[in-house]
Amino acid sequence: MNWQYWIKILIIVVSVYVLSFIVRRIIGLMVTRQSTKINVDPTNFSFLKNSISFLIFATGLIAIFYITPSLRNVSKALFAGAGIIAAVIGFASQKAFSNIISGLFILVFRPFRVNDVIEIGTGTKGVVEEITLRHTIIRNYENRRIIIPNAIISEETIVNSNLIEEKIKKHIEFGISYESNVDLAKKIIQEEAENHPLLLDNRTEEEIAEGKPIVQIRVVQLGDFSVTIRAYVWANCNADAFEINCDLNESVKKRFDAEGIEIPYPHHTIVYKKDIL
Numbered sequence: 291m292n293w294q295y296w297i298k299i300l301i302i303v304v305s306v307y308v309l310s311f312i313v314r315r316i317i318g319l320m321v322t323r324q325s326t327k328i329n330v331d332p333t334n335f336s337f338l339k340n341s342i343s344f345l346i347f348a349t350g351l352i353a354i355f356y357i358t359p360s361l362r363n364v365s366k367a368l369f370a371g372a373g374i375i376a377a378v379i380g381f382a383s384q385k386a387f388s389n390i391i392s393g394l395f396i397l398v399f400r401p402f403r404v405n406d407v408i409e410i411g412t413g414t415k416g417v418v419e420e421i422t423l424r425h426t427i428i429r430n431y432e433n434r435r436i437i438i439p440n441a442i443i444s445e446e447t448i449v450n451s452n453l454i455e456e457k458i459k460k461h462i463e464f465g466i467s468y469e470s471n472v473d474l475a476k477k478i479i480q481e482e483a484e485n486h487p488l489l490l491d492n493r494t495e496e497e498i499a500e501g502k503p504i505v506q507i508r509v510v511q512l513g514d515f516s517v518t519i520r521a522y523v524w525a526n527c528n529a530d531a532f533e534i535n536c537d538l539n540e541s542v543k544k545r546f547d548a549e550g551i552e553i554p555y556p557h558h559t560i561v562y563k564k565d566i567l
Contacts, residue, residue: 306350437533465516
């Protein structure tokens with residue numbers, strides 16, 4: 291083998307080393323920066339750097355085999371074998387790779403972070419406790435851990451209560467009978483809501499100057515059995531809104547009972563036909 295062969299070997303080795311170093315640095319900086327933003331341990335994604343380095347070094351090794359005349363046939367066999375192995379592994383690990391890619395999308399686009407309150411689809415709701423490359427762990431309000439593969443989360447609609455700001459407007463509804471005094475019921479709901487210590491005054495300066503109330507009360511539906519009244523209540527966070535909702539259910543019910551506002555039961559009118567020919 292002449293000196294040109296060894297120069298090629300040296301170029302391949304140096305190129306592989308430099309390329310691996312640069313790629314690892316870029317990926318490391320990207321992962322660290324994005325992991326900080328979503329409050330995730332960057333070591334969860336460290337295998338990504340190692341996998342890419344392995345692919346770069348493997349490619350360099352195959353290139354060395356290819357430029358070596360005595361090993362050229364071996365390199366061709368490696369290329370063919372690598373293609374078959376890659377196809378088998380890709381088919382067998384399709385779901386696993388789907389979770390990994392979805393985990394990277396979560397890392398880059400940040401639809402939610404650790405400690406965010408989110409709702410997945412129409413059923414799962416809780417606090418994000420951990421995000422890994424394969425799955426996301428959610429702690430629900432029963433203190434149970436729900437482990438959801440990232441590929442599934444990527445296909446669902448996500449409601450994030452903390453993405454931009456934590457304050458929330460809660461819609462709290464009450465049903466009264468048609469015989470009850472609507473104005474009195476609205477007055478009771480508004481008084482109880484505005485006296486709650488966790489209530490957030492979200493009015494602008496213009497709305498305050500206009501005398502707009504802190505809590506808006508609206509009649510939103512005339513149903514089959516009741517008149518539905520809705521209170522629009524603002525709170526600092528989802529937990530406060532839940533507490534306000536529970537407290538108002540109790541306090542408004544007591545005020546309704548004391549002041550003669552009826553919360554109706556569903557009822558039906560039954561007609562008996564005695565004479566049937």
